[in-house]
Amino acid sequence: xxxxxxxxxxxxxxxxxxxxxxxxxxxxxxxxxxxxxxxxxxxxxxxxxxxxxxxxxxxxxxxxxxxxxxxxxxxxxxxxxxxxxxxxxxxxxxxxxxxxxxxxxxxxxxxxxxxxxxxxxxxxxxxxxxxxxxxxxxxxxxxxxxxxxxxxxxxxxxxxxxxxxxxxxxxxxxxxxxxxxxxxxxxxxxxxxxxxxxxxxxxxxxxxxxxxxxxxxxxxxxxxxxxxxxxxxxxxxxxxxxxxxxxxxxxxxxxxxxxxxxxxxxxxxxxxxxxxxxxxxxxxxxxxxxxxxxxxxxxxxxxxxxxxxxxxxxxxxxxxxxxxxxxxxxxxxxxxxxxxxxxxxxxxxxxxxxxxxxx
Amino acid sequence: xxxxxxxxxxxxxxxxxxxxxxxxxxxxxxxxxxxxxxxxxxxxxxxxxxxxxxxxxxxxxxxxxxxxxxxxxxxxxxxxxxxxxxxxxxxxxxxxxxxxxxxxxxxxxxxxxxxxxxxxxxxxxxxxxxxxxxxxxxxxxxxxxxxxxxxxxxxxxxxxxxxxxxxxxxxxxxxxxxxxxxxxxxxxxxxxxxxxxxxxxxxxxxxxxxxxxxxxxxxxxxxxxxxxxxxxxxxxxxxxxxxxxxxxxxxxxxxxxxxxxxxxxxxxxxxxxxxxxxxxxxxxxxxxxxxxxxxxxxxxxxxxxxxxxxxxxxxxxxxxxxxxxxxxxxxxxxxxxxxxxxxxxxxxxxxxxxxxxxxxxxxxxxxxxxxxxxxxxxxxxxxxxxxxxxx
Numbered sequence: 001x002x003x004x005x006x007x008x009x010x011x012x013x014x015x016x017x018x019x020x021x022x023x024x025x026x027x028x029x030x031x032x033x034x035x036x037x038x039x040x041x042x043x044x045x046x047x048x049x050x051x052x053x054x055x056x057x058x059x060x061x062x063x064x065x066x067x068x069x070x071x072x073x074x075x076x077x078x079x080x081x082x083x084x085x086x087x088x089x090x091x092x093x094x095x096x097x098x099x100x101x102x103x104x105x106x107x108x109x110x111x112x113x114x115x116x117x118x119x120x121x122x123x124x125x126x127x128x129x130x131x132x133x134x135x136x137x138x139x140x141x142x143x144x145x146x147x148x149x150x151x152x153x154x155x156x157x158x159x160x161x162x163x164x165x166x167x168x169x170x171x172x173x174x175x176x177x178x179x180x181x182x183x184x185x186x187x188x189x190x191x192x193x194x195x196x197x198x199x200x201x202x203x204x205x206x207x208x209x210x211x212x213x214x215x216x217x218x219x220x221x222x223x224x225x226x227x228x229x230x231x232x233x234x235x236x237x238x239x240x241x242x243x244x245x246x247x248x249x250x251x252x253x254x255x256x257x258x259x260x261x262x263x264x265x266x267x268x269x270x271x272x273x274x275x276x277x278x279x280x281x282x283x284x285x286x287x288x289x290x291x292x293x294x295x296x297x298x299x300x301x302x303x304x305x306x307x308x309x310x311x312x313x314x315x316x317x318x319x320x321x322x323x324x325x326x327x328x329x330x331x332x333x334x335x336x337x338x339x340x341x342x343x344x345x346x347x348x349x350x351x352x353x354x355x356x357x358x359x
Numbered sequence: 360x361x362x363x364x365x366x367x368x369x370x371x372x373x374x375x376x377x378x379x380x381x382x383x384x385x386x387x388x389x390x391x392x393x394x395x396x397x398x399x400x401x402x403x404x405x406x407x408x409x410x411x412x413x414x415x416x417x418x419x420x421x422x423x424x425x426x427x428x429x430x431x432x433x434x435x436x437x438x439x440x441x442x443x444x445x446x447x448x449x450x451x452x453x454x455x456x457x458x459x460x461x462x463x464x465x466x467x468x469x470x471x472x473x474x475x476x477x478x479x480x481x482x483x484x485x486x487x488x489x490x491x492x493x494x495x496x497x498x499x500x501x502x503x504x505x506x507x508x509x510x511x512x513x514x515x516x517x518x519x520x521x522x523x524x525x526x527x528x529x530x531x532x533x534x535x536x537x538x539x540x541x542x543x544x545x546x547x548x549x550x551x552x553x554x555x556x557x558x559x560x561x562x563x564x565x566x567x568x569x570x571x572x573x574x575x576x577x578x579x580x581x582x583x584x585x586x587x588x589x590x591x592x593x594x595x596x597x598x599x600x601x602x603x604x605x606x607x608x609x610x611x612x613x614x615x616x617x618x619x620x621x622x623x624x625x626x627x628x629x630x631x632x633x634x635x636x637x638x639x640x641x642x643x644x645x646x647x648x649x650x651x652x653x654x655x656x657x658x659x660x661x662x663x664x665x666x667x668x669x670x671x672x673x674x675x676x677x678x679x680x681x682x683x684x685x686x687x688x689x690x691x692x693x694x695x696x697x698x699x700x701x702x703x704x705x706x707x708x709x710x711x712x713x714x715x716x717x718x719x720x721x722x723x724x725x726x727x728x729x730x731x732x733x734x735x736x737x738x739x740x741x742x743x744x745x746x747x748x749x750x
Contacts, residue, residue, distance in 0.1 A: 048436070048437040048457060049434055049435065049436060049437075050435050050436070050437060051428055051435045051437075052428060052429070052435075052437050052438060108475075109427065109428050109435070109471075110427065110428070111425065111426075111427035111428065111444070111473050112427035112428050112471055112472075112473060112475060113427075113473055113474060113475065114475055240475070242471065242474075242475025242476070242477065243475060243476065243477050249430075249471060249475065249477060250475075257435060258435065342433050342434075345433060345434030345435065346430065346433060346434065346435060347435055
């Protein structure tokens with residue numbers, strides 16, 4: 001039930017000062033744009049596949065999400081409300097996160113709104129990124145209308161699982177999850193409250209990256225930890241069942257259908273690119289990514305520093321993930337999409353735009 | 360003056376009440392402010408042009424609907440809207456989708472509203488929609504001739520044969536006619552009510568059907584009385600001719616509805632389903648000619664070839680007009696309306712014939728005779744068997 005729409009959302013978050021700053025009047029902006037009618041007329045005589053119009057610019061931004069982890073997309077002062085890191089005696093970090101669940105209507109295709117359940121007002125939820133051996137402490141506050149939980153993939157004791165009976169966090173309550181970041185790799189977190197299908201497809205999931213600790217102590221801990229430097233992108237393959245008939249109407253990578261087809265992801269020729277690819281698609285058994293004109297190294301679950309295979313297509317079951325590494329050879333547009341044509345045509349299609357490096 | 364005032368007072372109070380309801384909305388109190396809107400969209404007309412699909416949509420739900428995206432065959436597709444994408448109650452818009460549809464194959468158009476509600480329309484067999492040009496005008500005329508005029512005319516050719524039949528056989532023939540018409544009555548009524556169910560709820564299809572049928576019945580009753588009045592002053596005892604004309608008119612109205620159905624099959628992108636339909640209607644409608652001449656044969660009247668042709672035209676030509684209307688300006692409302700008129704007309708004709716047959720005795724006595732019962736049964740059986748070709 002979508003009991004809480006924008007109005008009640010604001011009412012709830014009025015109590016929660018944390019939330020108020022992140023989430024604005026997306027619904028309003030989207031509706032205002034709707035009134036103008038259909039914005040884009042396809043060229044006469046051409047057949048144009050894809051969504052019509054653009055999502056409201058002040059809502060969830062798929063371009064920002066690609067490179068956002070540990071709230072680094074927020075201004076320092078704002079960021080400190082959600083994320084704090086403290087160095088521990090052994091040199092590892094204690095990373096503390098403020099995560100909240102909230103009901104919110106999100107725009108998943110231009111003019112198309114979905115009554116989502118979100119982590120911090122966005123789908124996918126904020127990417128959590130730690131280095132192997134760090135301590136992760138997540139204070140989870142449920143501001144939603146239903147019980148929720150956070151279930152992290154990775155080593156943790158049962159008390160931190162979030163999925164066992166009685167581990168649901170009731171509306172208005174808070175629970176602190178705490179565990180060591182282990183093993184290094186690409187993981188995910190999601191709500192594990194029943195009915196599970198509904199809690200997941202409504203939007204309660206996010207990426208959880210654990211970087212390998214640098215192999216040599218002298219090497220700096222870069223954004224990729226022990227991995228070589230690269231342009232890094234987080235991609236969560238998801239889908240939405242807007243009619244609640246256990247079949248998805250909209251597919252995407254990072255929620256907004258065709259977002260990267262309209263606004264291509266910029267990369268540089270000759271510079272390594274690393275993609276953190278997670279599949280959370282509900283209802284369909286698998287999802288996939290195919291990149292045109294290129295091949296990539298695959299690190300399944302990201303738990304090894306040696307690639308297991310080279311391919312241009314990777315298939316992932318729900319909950320599976322992989323790190324993909326490649327380098328663009330040629331400038332120009334490179335399409336990437338699910339190699340299930342149906343998903344691709346229902347929104348899961350985007351473009352990389354490779355540009356020559358500035359000399 | 361006072362009378363006018365007395366009439367206006369309740370109206371004024373009603374207006375005040377409406378203002379109160381709209382202003383303070385007791386309905387909203389029941390619904391609650393966050394209740395999801397009630398969205399309903401009806402597909403009115405679908406046009407297939409080379410490389411493009413146009414759909415006319417009607418919002419027949421109580422709340423405004425905002426069309427967000429369109430999917431064709433499970434793919435997001437661009438579109439333009441003639442009348443915007445926000446539809447108030449009973450507002451319409453036409454979406455133009457530049458989609459490379461495949462002739463002879465099925466397609467599904469799905470409209471997603473801003474809340475993610477999906478409305479689907481299936482095109483079972485895609486065929487280019489006829490536009491009102493000379494060629495399609497000709498095609499529809501030809502279809503009308505095949506289905507309506509020619510079969511009815513062929514049926515009329517039984518007249519000389521029927522005239523030579525003994526009187527008892529005549530009773531059989533009239534009863535046969537009643538059987539044929541009764542079948543058409545049931546058939547038309549079920550088809551009309553089926554179409555009525557498909558209409559947007561705001562159009563109240565079943566009520567529309569009932570009123571149109573009753574109206575047609577009463578109108579024909581009047582026409583019959585007028586014809587009899589005129590004829591009796593010219594030549595006494597030509598009631599058989601009047602009855603034949605009335606039957607021809609009733610059948611003509613029914614055939615108009617049939618033409619509409621065939622034409623609209625094209626309009627709704629179901630044209631390829633039409634051929635079997637046409638063969639079926641052709642066989643089916645031959646029996647209608649039989650129905651028209653049966654009363655003439657019974658009276659043993661002389662009828663010129665020209666008069667026979669006239670009857671055939673009255674019964675058959677409306678099919679052509681129906682096909683035109685159905686093909687070019689189809690709307691489901693017309694379908695319901697004309698099927699209803701056909702039903703009303705046929706009901707009136709059945710009553711006429713039964714009156715005619717029972718002039719010389721009580722209804723029960725005349726109807727319970729062997730030839731009549733056999734005729735009724737035969738009429739039904741003929742229609743039923745030829746009807747299998749249509750359905």
